[in-house]
Amino acid sequence: MKVAWVVTGAGHFLKECLEIVEKNKDKIDLFLSCAGIEVIKMYKYGDFLERRDINIVKDYKSSSPSCGAFAAGRYDLLVIAPATSNTVAKCALGIADSLPSNLFSQAGKSKVPILVLPSDVSPRIESLTPTGRKIMVYPRPIDLQHLRTLKTFPGVGVANDLRELKDCLRFYL
Numbered sequence: 001m002k003v004a005w006v007v008t009g010a011g012h013f014l015k016e017c018l019e020i021v022e023k024n025k026d027k028i029d030l031f032l033s034c035a036g037i038e039v040i041k042m043y044k045y046g047d048f049l050e051r052r053d054i055n056i057v058k059d060y061k062s063s064s065p066s067c068g069a070f071a072a073g074r075y076d077l078l079v080i081a082p083a084t085s086n087t088v089a090k091c092a093l094g095i096a097d098s099l100p101s102n103l104f105s106q107a108g109k110s111k112v113p114i115l116v117l118p119s120d121v122s123p124r125i126e127s128l129t130p131t132g133r134k135i136m137v138y139p140r141p142i143d144l145q146h147l148r149t150l151k152t153f154p155g156v157g158v159a160n161d162l163r164e165l166k167d168c169l170r171f172y173l
C-alpha cells in the first residue's frame with residue numbers, strides 16, 4: 001500500500017500528523033502546501049523538512065505536475081491531514097489551484113479514496129499557538145458548511161478527530 005499524505009498550513013493536529021507520517025515513512029510520500037512549510041517551521045518542526053529518510057515530494061509549480069501519480073495508479077489513498085479551512089473550502093467547491101486542492105481533485109478523478117482530517121472540525125476548538133499558548137478558535141458557519149459539503153463527496157472520508165483518522169488508516173498503514 002502506498003499513501004500520498006498532504007500537510008497543509010494548519011497548526012491544529014500538526015504534531016500528531018507528523019508523528020503518524022514519521023512512524024509509517026516507508027509507506028508514505030509527503031506533500032506540503034506552501035503554507036504547510038511555513039507553519040511547520042513556525043511550530044519548530046523545521047528539522048522534519050530536512051529528513052532524508054522521508055520522501056517529501058517537492059512540487060511548487062502552478063499546475064502541480066506531481067498529481068499525475070494518481071492517474072498512473074501510484075497511490076492507494078490520499079490523506080489530507082491536517083487540512084486547513086482554506087483547503088477544505090477549495091476542495092468542497094471544486095477549486096484546484098494549490099498543491100493540496102490539485103491532489104484532492106486528481107485523486108477524485110482517478111477514483112483513489114481520500115481521507116481528510118480538517119483542523120476546524122467543530123464550532124469551538126482549543127488549539128495551541130507556535131509558542132505553546134492555549135487559544136480558542138471558533139470556525140465560522142461557512143467553514144462548517146464546506147465541511148458538510150465535503151462529507152457528501154463519494155470516495156471521501158472525513159475524520160472528526162485523530163482517533164477516527166487512525167482507525168481509517170489501519171487498513172492502509
Ligand SMILES: Cc1cc2nc3c(=O)[nH]c(=O)nc-3n(C[C@H](O)[C@H](O)[C@H](O)COP(=O)(O)O)c2cc1C
Binds near residue numbers: 130
Ligand atoms: C501559526 C499558524 C497556524 C495556523 N493554523 C491554522 C489552522 O489550524 N487551521 C486553519 O484553517 N488555518 C490555519 N492557519 C492559516 C493557514 O495557514 C492559511 O489559511 C493558509 O493560507 C492555508 O493554505 P493551505 O490551505 O494551502 O495550506 C494557520 C496560520 C498560521 C500562521
